[in-house]
Amino acid sequence: MIKQIKKRNGQLVDFDANKLNKWATWASDINGVEWASVALDAVKKCHDRCTTSELQKAMISACIDREDESHLYMAGRLYSAECYKEVFGSFKNIPTLKEMYHKMTNAGLWKHMDYSDDELDIIGSYINHNLDLTYPYNQLFQIKNKYALTNRSTGQCYETPQFTFMRVALGSMSIQPKSTRLNDVISTYKYLSHSKTNAPTPYMLYFGTGHLGLASCCVYISKDDIPSISAGDHIAYMMTCASAGIGAAMLTRSKGDPVRNGTIKHLGKLPYYKVAESNVCANKQAGRGGACTMHLNCLDPEIEDLLRLRHPKTVDDKKIKNIDYSLVYNKLFLQKAAKNEDWMLISYFYAKDLWEAMYSDDLDKFTEKYNHYLSIDVPKKMVNARDIAKLFLVNSYEVGRIYEFAADNANSHTPFNDTIYSSNLCQEVMLPTKPFNGVMDIYEYNSDGEIALCHLMAICAGRVSEEEYEDVAYYSLLMADNAISIMNYPFESLATSATSRRSVGVGITNLAYAMALNNLRYDSAEGKNYMHRLAEMHAYYLYKASLRLAKEKGNAQWMLKTKYPNGWLPIDTYNKNVDLVHTQPLLYDWETLRKQIIDNGGIRNSTVCAMMPCESSSLASNTTNGLYPIRNGVVIKIDEDSKKVFIAPGWEHLSDNYQIAFDIKDSDMTDTYAIFQKFTDQGISADFYKKYTKDDNAVSFKDIFQSWLYRHKMGLKSRYYINSASGVDVSSSTIKEPEEQKGCDGGFCTL
Numbered sequence: 001m002i003k004q005i006k007k008r009n010g011q012l013v014d015f016d017a018n019k020l021n022k023w024a025t026w027a028s029d030i031n032g033v034e035w036a037s038v039a040l041d042a043v044k045k046c047h048d049r050c051t052t053s054e055l056q057k058a059m060i061s062a063c064i065d066r067e068d069e070s071h072l073y074m075a076g077r078l079y080s081a082e083c084y085k086e087v088f089g090s091f092k093n094i095p096t097l098k099e100m101y102h103k104m105t106n107a108g109l110w111k112h113m114d115y116s117d118d119e120l121d122i123i124g125s126y127i128n129h130n131l132d133l134t135y136p137y138n139q140l141f142q143i144k145n146k147y148a149l150t151n152r153s154t155g156q157c158y159e160t161p162q163f164t165f166m167r168v169a170l171g172s173m174s175i176q177p178k179s180t181r182l183n184d185v186i187s188t189y190k191y192l193s194h195s196k197t198n199a200p201t202p203y204m205l206y207f208g209t210g211h212l213g214l215a216s217c218c219v220y221i222s223k224d225d226i227p228s229i230s231a232g233d234h235i236a237y238m239m240t241c242a243s244a245g246i247g248a249a250m251l252t253r254s255k256g257d258p259v260r261n262g263t264i265k266h267l268g269k270l271p272y273y274k275v276a277e278s279n280v281c282a283n284k285q286a287g288r289g290g291a292c293t294m295h296l297n298c299l300d301p302e303i304e305d306l307l308r309l310r311h312p313k314t315v316d317d318k319k320i321k322n323i324d325y326s327l328v329y330n331k332l333f334l335q336k337a338a339k340n341e342d343w344m345l346i347s348y349f350y351a352k353d354l355w356e357a358m359y360s361d362d363l364d365k366f367t368e369k370y371n372h373y374l375s376i377d378v379p380k381k382m383v384n385a386r387d388i389a390k391l392f393l394v395n396s397y398e399v400g401r402i403y404e405f406a407a408d409n410a411n412s413h414t415p416f417n418d419t420i421y422s423s424n425l426c427q428e429v430m431l432p433t434k435p436f437n438g439v440m441d442i443y444e445y446n447s448d449g450e451i452a453l454c455h456l457m458a459i460c461a462g463r464v465s466e467e468e469y470e471d472v473a474y475y476s477l478l479m480a481d482n483a484i485s486i487m488n489y490p491f492e493s494l495a496t497s498a499t500s501r502r503s504v505g506v507g508i509t510n511l512a513y514a515m516a517l518n519n520l521r522y523d524s525a526e527g528k529n530y531m532h533r534l535a536e537m538h539a540y541y542l543y544k545a546s547l548r549l550a551k552e553k554g555n556a557q558w559m560l561k562t563k564y565p566n567g568w569l570p571i572d573t574y575n576k577n578v579d580l581v582h583t584q585p586l587l588y589d590w591e592t593l594r595k596q597i598i599d600n601g602g603i604r605n606s607t608v609c610a611m612m613p614c615e616s617s618s619l620a621s622n623t624t625n626g627l628y629p630i631r632n633g634v635v636i637k638i639d640e641d642s643k644k645v646f647i648a649p650g651w652e653h654l655s656d657n658y659q660i661a662f663d664i665k666d667s668d669m670t671d672t673y674a675i676f677q678k679f680t681d682q683g684i685s686a687d688f689y690k691k692y693t694k695d696d697n698a699v700s701f702k703d704i705f706q707s708w709l710y711r712h713k714m715g716l717k718s719r720y721y722i723n724s725a726s727g728v729d730v731s732s733s734t735i736k737e738p739e740e741q742k743g744c745d746g747g748f749c750t751l
Contacts, residue, residue: 002043006051008085017043024059027077030134033070038062056082060137064645067634069652072645075137080161083132083144087160097124100163101170109149109158110167111210113174119182123170126186129162131193135622138646142619147204165192168199171208172479175486187475195621196468197476198458198509198614202243203483212488213242215498216612217424219433219452221249224348227438229272234439235451237279238490240290244453245425246280249295249328251435253349254302266349268302270318273309277322293324295405295422298333298388299355301345301381307391310399326403326423326718327392331363332370334712336385337705343385344370350378359419361412393704396722397690403427404719406712413573413715415562415607415681427718428610428685429454431503432561436493447493454607454682455480458507458614460623461534462514462649473506473541474548480504481549481604500557505610505682506542508534510623512630513649516657522629523659523668525583531675532584539570539679540588542608547597549604559602567598570609574678575715581671610682611673613720622649627676628687629661631723662691662725666707674714683717691725 002015020039028035041062046055056078063075084091095103098120104110115123132140140161148159149167159167169189176184191197200216207214218239222232229252236246253259255268273294280290296306307327309320336343348355351373357366373380396402403423410420410430418432429452436442436449457476464472484502489495514534520527550556559565571590597603613626624630633655635646648658666688673686688707690699711719 002046002048002050002055004049005055006049008052012049020055023078027059027074027081030073030077031070033074035074038066038071038074041065053082053085061643064137064643067636067645067647069136069647069650072136072138072647073134076135076140077133079137079140080132080135083140083157083160084129087157091129094129094160096121097127097163097166104149104158104167107158108210110208111171113170113208115170115174122182123166123185123189126189127162127166128193129160132161135161136647138619138644139622141644142616143204146201146616147620149209162193164204165189167208168192168203171206172203172482172486174208175482184475184478187471188479191472191475194463195623196460196463196472197479198460198617198621198623199479200456200458200612200617203457203479204617204620206243207483207486212486213244214455214483214487215239215242215244215453216456217247217426217429217452217454218242218244219247219422219424219429219431219454221251221421221433221435223435224252227441228435231436231439231442231449233275233279234442235436235491236276236292237282239451240280240292241283242488242490246276246290246292247295247422247424247429247452248276248292249297249422249433251348251352251355251421254300254347256301257347257349269300269306270302270309270320273320273323277320281322291324291425293326293403293423293425293427295326295328297348297355297358298327298329299344299346299348299351299358301347303345303388304383304391307388307395307402310401311395312399324401324403324425326405326427328358328405328407328422330358330366330406330408331712332367333385334389334709337389338386338709340384340386342382343388344374344380345383346373346378346380350380356419359407359411359421361408363408366408389705389708390701393701393708397699397704397724400722400724403721404708404711406717409575409712409715410683410717413570413575413677413681413717415564415568417561417563423683423718424452424454426613426685427720428507428612428683429505430610430682430717431501431607442491442493445492445496447496449493450497451491451494452503453484453494453498453501454503454505454610455483456505456507456610456612458509458612458617458626459538460510460621461508462510462517463623466537469537470541470544473538474545476506477504477542477545477605477608478549480506481553497558501561501606502556502604503607503682504546504605505612506538506608507611507614507626508538508676509612509614509618509621509626510649511627512624512658513654515629515659516648516650516654519657521659522664522672528582528671528675529584531672532582532678533587535676535679536586536588539609539681540590540593543569543593543597543603546603546605546608547593547600550600550602553604555600555602556604556606558606562602562606564597564602567594569594569597570679570681575674575713577714578671578674578678581714582675607681609680611676611680611684613685613687619646624648626685626687627672629659629664629689631661631689631725633658633660661687661689661723664689666703667710670707670711670714670716673711673716677715677717685720686711686716686718687721687723688719689723689725 024035042058045058063071431452434450
């Protein structure tokens with residue numbers, strides 16, 4: 001029983017239930033939810049002489065315990081009030097933007113961004129702190145605890161959510177011409193605060209501050225010598241410090257190959273991968289460790305060991321579990337596996353040109369070189385292609401962190417003239433890389449090597465009307481393009497390539513909500529036609545935006561390294577099998593756009609599209625993740641400090657419309673990604689879903705192999721997670737062989 005309560009100034013006063021009831025009534029006004037039992041439960045959670053803050057937190061906890069959307073919004077109002085008390089003393093003490101700007105810049109928390117007091121007064125008139133009262137608790141919690149500037153040692157928070165959004169807008173638009181800057185800041189803030197755009201974690205954390213590690217993704221490649229491998233290690237370490245996720249590939253010889261004219265036997269890739277693991281795990285990124293995906297070539301003689309590096313049953317000295325892996329393959333490998341034929345493993349040391357041909361879109365060229373090495377006397381190992389496929393798929397399902405990279409698909413549907421060797425950490429970035437000659441080469445302005453860097457943004461489907469999509473696309477691309485100019489680069493070579501390429505990936509998030517809102521399904525004809533319309537609109541307006549930016553700021557310096565000057569558009573090189581799964585014609589005037597791009601000599605950016613997971617940032621916009629269907633309508637996470645409930649947007653009235661991911665077949669998810677890939681110049685973080693039951697704890701090899709074949713057939717460039725919902729331990733499940741193994745005649749797909 002609470003008799004007395006301690007105020008923030010330490011004063012003990014008699015507990016007044018009427019004040020608590022008024023507070024609960026105010027918090028419930030947003031949607032008229034029942035509040036009396038919430039207040040009663042909060043009192044039960046507290047002790048006599050508790051603090052007002054403890055009572056407030058108990059109210060929030062009581063709301064969360066209801067595990068419904070309405071009470072999450074009530075909890076959000078309570079939490080928002082708590083945030084304003086913590087940061088400013090109360091809702092009544094909110095400073096103006098001008099006051100906040102000078103306070104934060106004087107404290108060294110915001111950087112000086114050359115805005116005049118008059119400009120800050122105008123911009124400040126558009127900031128709407130009442131929006132914080134309209135967000136659900138989980139959204140506010142993510143913004144405050146992940147993105148708002150905070151002293152991580154003392155816990156002191158300096159920003160409320162609307163000031164966080166405004167900092168990002170001020171910082172990202174600080175380099176805009178003064179003639180447009182005010183409108184650019186206001187529009188950027190509006191779209192962020194109304195959850196129409198979704199900015200990645202580096203932007204939310206660092207725009208407007210002195211720390212400008214703004215890149216989301218970094219991709220590099222090493223060649224077959226110690227100086228180049230050392231350069232790759234340095235890149236992994238430094239770019240992890242700069243807040244980027246790492247995608248890596250190593251074109252190096254294999255275990256047992258001769259070194260120094262045979263005086264030394266090569267130890268293989270495991271020692272190098274262990275160094276990469278150490279480099280990315282050595283530093284923290286906003287409270288989390290760095291991360292890397294290493295790409296493994298299916299030609300590699302070490303491939304059987306490499307595919308087991310994360311498996312729990314692998315012996316410790318052959319286990320490297322803190323980085324992820326992606327298998328690089330092409331159509332010929334899949335054909336060999338489908339026909340149950342042999343596959344040649346051969347080291348890069350003995351077949352450099354064959355390895356290079358793996359990354360070509362010319363299958364005939366690769367096949368010719370493959371047959372050449374089969375016919376000559378050179379060290380190689382023959383294995384059954386299906387055995388390698390099975391090893392890969394078993395580990396993909398049991399471990400979940402082994403991905404796919406279709407090198408031929410990646411290098412056929414692309415605006416680049418240069419080779420793409422790998423993807424990034426999350427498998428959606430598809431950009432050229434070149435190996436460096438040594439560590440010092442990275443610091444040279446005119447280096448022969450190239451690190452790929454991608455800046456990401458996302459547009460929230462279901463929140464942006466067709467009428468405003470063009471403007472939202474423009475400001476999404478503008479923010480990412482400005483990040484390229486504003487970012488601090490740890491290497492001169494990176495500054496050169498990033499600012500010369502200007503590679504951007506604006507994706508789509510919240511697709512599941514948009515589908516539910518329109519009462520559409522991922523596996524229906526109507527749903528696939530809707531996704532085609534959305535994907536086309538998204539890409540068309542992004543290319544228009546890049547053309548507009550080119551006219552405002554100039555084309556990318558390395559535009560001639562792309563196909564845009566000749567009029568390339570994604571509708572030219574996409575996999576035509578996509579058109580078998582929808583009936584939606586094109587709606588936009590691509591040919592006029594093509595002519596405008598040719599007349600302009602290209603556009604501002606080498607790429608404009610990539611479909612990322614939005615795993616963390618989606619929480620700050622209260623959206624569903626990326627292109628993914630939801631796994632559950634209500635997700636509950638309990639940690640040492642609190643209980644967190646995440647509810648799909650609109651769940652209370654759209655629950656019958658939402659489609660659960662584990663109820664969608666692999667083929668329909670492939671169709672979904674293929675439709676978006678048609679218009680996407682980079683790639684897609686493509687997740688798939690498998691439901692296990694206690695009665696069916698086995699996976700059909702035929703089914704999962706056919707799914708892999710179908711992904712390639714439909715033009716997917718990569719595959720990310722395989723998510724499992726199980727009543728059994730996935731690691732204990734088995735792979736069921738088909739009754740007959742007769743290649744394509746035994747039930748396997750053909751290519």
